[in-house]
Amino acid sequence: MPDRRHALTPDALAMMDTIARTGSFAAAARELGKVPSALTYSVRQLEDALDVLLFDRRSRQAKLTAAGEELLQEGRRLLAQMDAVANRVRRVATGWETQLTITADDVLSRRTLLELCEAFYAIRPQGGSEGTGTRLRLRAEVLAGTWDTLLSGQADLAIGVPFDMVLPSGFEMRSLGRVDFVFVMAPHHPLAGRDEPLTDAELLRHRAVAVADSAQRVSPITVNLLPGQDVLTVPTMQMKIDALLRCLGCGFVPEPMVRDHLALGHLVQREVRRARRETTLAYAWRSAAVGQPRQAPRGLALQWWLQQLESPATRQALLSLPSGLPCAESAAHGH
Structure with missing residues (x-):
């Protein structure tokens, strides 16, 4: 009996596809440039190798058995995968990565990210x-979590890392821009009617809403939370804003994300005695393998994304998320 692995060749699968598509051995033989007897012999060799009948011999037409139908469907899938692999290998040989993973901070504009993907x-x-053949994978993290994915090798490019992070050897970083945070609450919140600026003692008596830093391996960052203060912790910045709208607490949020809510009076901004928070974000990527000081060659996909981030308009768009736009579902800030 012929070895089934050697029998299931791309040529054999293509032959099955041609016979099924043309409806007869004679028509398939003409298309393949063979005589019908050669095709019949090849089919019998394949049937012997698999120990099944692929065609119903009682029919004058090339009618597949149930086993033949299964082989046809799986064979077509395998042929398509082989073509895809061959195409992807050729593309990778030209410098395009097979996959590029991009981590973006939760406060960045998802619309702009998707426009870049487009x-x-x-x-x-x-x-x-x-x-290009490069698969894109987007992740949403925040603060130390965004940095964490780059350090651990889970991401190729991290957009929105804190600019003041200590940069280890083998990484490069560029400034993305500044995000202004404002202290807000619902208009019927008790602090909305208090004199400004609000003191820490006043803030301590009221619940804060915070988004948890998503770091798993490095130390998470906590900002603007007072010791002993009641805290409602939520998984995303958008959920934090929703909680603030429901008067479940108060807190700092990026001004672009609540600009519309402030204009419509759904939220109110109040000054606090502590310094107004401004955060400078950056984007970073790995430039060399660990232990190799020489710069590693960048893939063409990473090069393209870095070129887009060199544009001031792109950086500004990433930092200007209107409040009406949805945020991603994962993780984030301890504001």
């Missing part, structure tokens, strides 16, 4: 009809 997928290398 532009990336529109790339046609060397004027061809196909894209």
